[in-house]
Amino acid sequence: MLLLSAAADLYWLGRYLSRSQQLVALLLDSLQKASLDDLGIPLSLTGSWQSYYQQHMILAEEGLAEFFVSTANPASLSNCLQAMRSDAQATRGCISHALWLTMNSLYLEWQSRLAKPRLFADNLALYAWLQPELDKVQQLLDDDLANEANQFIRMGQLLEEIDYGLRQHAVADLVAPVVPALRCDVASLLKEVNSLRPEQWSRVQQTTEQLQQAVNNLPEAKATAATSAVQQVVQQFTHRLADVFAA
Amino acid sequence: MACRNMAAQANDYGYYPNPHHYDEMVSGNTTRAHYQEVMDWLNRTPLENMIRSRQQAEACFRQEGITFTVYGDSAGTERLIPFDIIPRIIPNSEWQLLARGCEQRVHALNAFLHDIYHEQKIIKAGVVPAEFILGNEHYQGVMQGLSLHNRVYSHIAGVDLIRHSDGTYYVLEDNLRTPSGVSYMLENRNMTERLFPNLVANHKILPVNHYPDLLKQSLIESSPKENPNIVILTPGRFNSAYFEHAFLARSMGVPLVGGSDLVVCDDRVFMKTVTGLQPVDVIYRRLDDAFLDPQAFRSDSVLGVAGLMKAYRAGNVVLANAVGTGVADDKSVYPFVPDMIRFYLSEEPILQNVPTWQCRKPADLSHVLAHLPELVVKETQGSGGYGMLIGPAATEAELDDFRARLQAKPHAYIAQPTLALSTCPTFVAAGIAPRHIDLRPFVLSGKTVRLVPGGLTRVALKAGSLVVNSSQGGGTKDTWVLAED
Numbered sequence: 200m201l202l203l204s205a206a207a208d209l210y211w212l213g214r215y216l217s218r219s220q221q222l223v224a225l226l227l228d229s230l231q232k233a234s235l236d237d238l239g240i241p242l243s244l245t246g247s248w249q250s251y252y253q254q255h256m257i258l259a260e261e262g263l264a265e266f267f268v269s270t271a272n273p274a275s276l277s278n279c280l281q282a283m284r285s286d287a288q289a290t291r292g293c294i295s296h297a298l299w300l301t302m303n304s305l306y307l308e309w310q311s312r313l314a315k316p317r318l319f320a321d322n323l324a325l326y327a328w329l330q331p332e333l334d335k336v337q338q339l340l341d342d343d344l345a346n347e348a349n350q351f352i353r354m355g356q357l358l359e360e361i362d363y364g365l366r367q368h369a370v371a372d373l374v375a376p377v378v379p380a381l382r383c384d385v386a387s388l389l390k391e392v393n394s395l396r397p398e399q400w401s402r403v404q405q406t407t408e409q410l411q412q413a414v415n416n417l418p419e420a421k422a423t424a425a426t427s428a429v430q431q432v433v434q435q436f437t438h439r440l441a442d443v444f445a446a
Numbered sequence: 447m448a449c450r451n452m453a454a455q456a457n458d459y460g461y462y463p464n465p466h467h468y469d470e471m472v473s474g475n476t477t478r479a480h481y482q483e484v485m486d487w488l489n490r491t492p493l494e495n496m497i498r499s500r501q502q503a504e505a506c507f508r509q510e511g512i513t514f515t516v517y518g519d520s521a522g523t524e525r526l527i528p529f530d531i532i533p534r535i536i537p538n539s540e541w542q543l544l545a546r547g548c549e550q551r552v553h554a555l556n557a558f559l560h561d562i563y564h565e566q567k568i569i570k571a572g573v574v575p576a577e578f579i580l581g582n583e584h585y586q587g588v589m590q591g592l593s594l595h596n597r598v599y600s601h602i603a604g605v606d607l608i609r610h611s612d613g614t615y616y617v618l619e620d621n622l623r624t625p626s627g628v629s630y631m632l633e634n635r636n637m638t639e640r641l642f643p644n645l646v647a648n649h650k651i652l653p654v655n656h657y658p659d660l661l662k663q664s665l666i667e668s669s670p671k672e673n674p675n676i677v678i679l680t681p682g683r684f685n686s687a688y689f690e691h692a693f694l695a696r697s698m699g700v701p702l703v704g705g706s707d708l709v710v711c712d713d714r715v716f717m718k719t720v721t722g723l724q725p726v727d728v729i730y731r732r733l734d735d736a737f738l739d740p741q742a743f744r745s746d747s748v749l750g751v752a753g754l755m756k757a758y759r760a761g762n763v764v765l766a767n768a769v770g771t772g773v774a775d776d777k778s779v780y781p782f783v784p785d786m787i788r789f790y791l792s793e794e795p796i797l798q799n800v801p802t803w804q805c806r807k808p809a810d811l812s813h814v815l816a817h818l819p820e821l822v823v824k825e826t827q828g829s830g831g832y833g834m835l836i837g838p839a840a841t842e843a844e845l846d847d848f849r850a851r852l853q854a855k856p857h858a859y860i861a862q863p864t865l866a867l868s869t870c871p872t873f874v875a876a877g878i879a880p881r882h883i884d885l886r887p888f889v890l891s892g893k894t895v896r897l898v899p900g901g902l903t904r905v906a907l908k909a910g911s912l913v914v915n916s917s918q919g920g921g922t923k924d925t926w927v928l929a930e931d
Contacts, residue, residue: 200701200717200719200721200724201719201720201721202701202703202707202717202718202719202720203707203718203719203720204704204706204707204718206720285683288511288683289683291511291692291696292692292695292696292701292702296696299511300509300510303509303510303511304509307508307509347720351720395720396720396721396722398722399720399721399722446718
């Protein structure tokens with residue numbers, strides 16, 4: 200029997216896991232390309248330009264690499280991993296022992312590496328270490344699909360991917376075929392949500408169907424108004440979900 | 447400094463317990479028979495191996511998240527409880543006596559709790575003064591007249607035992623509210639089996655890993671229902687014992703809930719799940735009484751469940767342990783437990799109390815004030831080793847401060863002689879050294895009383911220290927009860 204509060208923590212665990220996965224892949228890509236345009240993409244996608252310039256004078260690879268490690272940046276990997284671990288700790292009675300061990304070990308090792316003095320190369324190495332560690336967590340989830348707890352982690356991951364896809368779609372400089380992937384993610388999310396009891400989850404189910412319609416109508420080419428409209432439906436989805444969790 | 451050459455007749459780096467204390471491993475120059483194998487192992491194990499094993503244990507505990515939150519710790523919220531890799535060993539015959547004694551004691555305490563919340567015969571008989579019970583902070587009037595299934599109030603009890611220099615075990619205190627530590631007992635055993643499988647295999651040790659099954663069975667038996675729904679109620683992950691709450695929930699396969707996960711409708715308790723409200727029949731609560739129900743107790747509690755006491759008094763939910771058990775593990779009631787055994791069971795106590803002076807009595811207070819540097823003084827409402835004075839280790843200023851406190855509120859204190867807790871070989875920075883220990887067996891009361899062999903051995907890691915509580919830097923050891931002497 201999965202508690203609503205545990206489901207909420209698991210959902211957010213999924214969101215932070217996905218966020219960490221996307222962010223580390225993006226950072227590795229941006230830092231390896233290292234043009235100014237590429238360096239700006241993580242800041243655009245996380246909405247953290249202002250925060251960056253409060254801590255760094257110029258846009259440079261060293262500053263960017265440090266910014267997304269620093270706990271002073273709310274959007275950093277450190278904060279994502281801490282939130283993910285907190286949610287895992289709160290739900291360690293529901294998730295598998297292997298999943299808890301893997302996430303806790305990842306977090307402890309991250310903390311240990313963070314405590315050492317770091318230059319740019321060290322931060323790059325930190326990201327390169329993190330990526331396969333997050334893959335291990337993902338593998339454990341993929342290997343245990345029947346677990347009720349993992350269903351809510353998957354929902355969180357799917358929503359985060361949808362949200363990320365929409366942000367990519369909204370950034371003019373990014374050329375990425377995200378709409379087909381978005382439609383796929385929304386279809387998966389709808390399948391997960393529709394497996395829940397309608398007596399309790401009907402409003403969430405209805406909003407997910409609205410989200411599907413909105414994403415299906417999203418043009419392949421970037422269109423700010425259309426993207427914005429879909430993002431609003433995503434917001435409504437998160438509110439409906441929060442209402443059920445808080446019941 | 448090597449672990450080799452451990453025998454007392456060897457060089458200056460041997461193991462030298464204080465001859466005035468009872469040492470669990472050696473008696474004079476002789477190794478006790480049940481420790482011979484461990485002694486031989488310590489003698490042949492290089493120091494670097496011991497260090498490596500300890501580091502391995504720490505890394506495992508950290509990875510598992512077996513941590514403890516220390517109140518007021520500014521360095522961080524999570525710490526490891528130090529685990530000492532050298533086990534504490536108890537011969538079978540000793541354990542049989544301890545087990546019988548603990549069962550007897552908890553049986554009497556449950557009878558006492560039933561009595562004081564019903565006919566109060568023990569008060570009418572003049573055995574325990576009324577004001578000790580009715581004026582006790584933990585006495586709960588809401589429990590008066592409430593009938594509990596099997597007449598069990600404390601379903602899970604922890605009895606703290608120490609061994610004095612004469613080799614006799616004494617009961618230091620009873621814990622009938624929310625005794626903790628059993629998860630460390632289980633994890634310590636797992637760790638020892640992992641680190642030293644050969645050493646474990648060379649001893650016939652009674653198992654402890656069935657504790658969660660026994661606990662679940664006791665909780666099932668606490669309810670008149672056939673297949674009750676059981677939950678563990680936790681104050682949350684910032685509580686010092688959260689690891690244990692989560693561990694037990696996972697081990698028993700029951701939900702771990704916070705107060706906000708439960709709701710009371712029509713005097714029945716439900717939990718909020720993803721499939722709707724599900725009934726709850728038994729709550730193993732790890733919350734103090736005061737925080738259980740904001741409608742019945744502290745109105746500012748956000749940890750409890752509004753209306754829970756109504757459901758409880760209606761008989762629709764079991765609380766383990768029951769409300770109001772604190773009156774029986776209060777230090778001011780402790781001196782009367784041997785009398786309870788005689789009164790309710792018509793038996794002589796198998797385990798003795800530590801001699802205790804009750805400072806509320808003028809004659810006792812005079813004695814305590816006159817001998818303060820020799821005594822251990824405790825708050826009657828205290829726990830976790832906080833708020834106590836260890837006279838022999840106290841400074842003049844600390845003694846003066848305590849004298850003032852005693853004179854201001856004598857009823858709030860008891861005093862006991864400074865007992866020479868037994869020592870046990872412990873792997874400390876300087877090598878193997880004797881450190882003071884105690885023992886907490888866990889007693890489960892359902893239709894029958896059950897114990898797993900041993901319990902949690904706590905060890906004071908500082909040389910000469912008598913404070914074993916983990917909240918104040920104490921550690922734990924794996925506790926072995928041998929299958930035969």
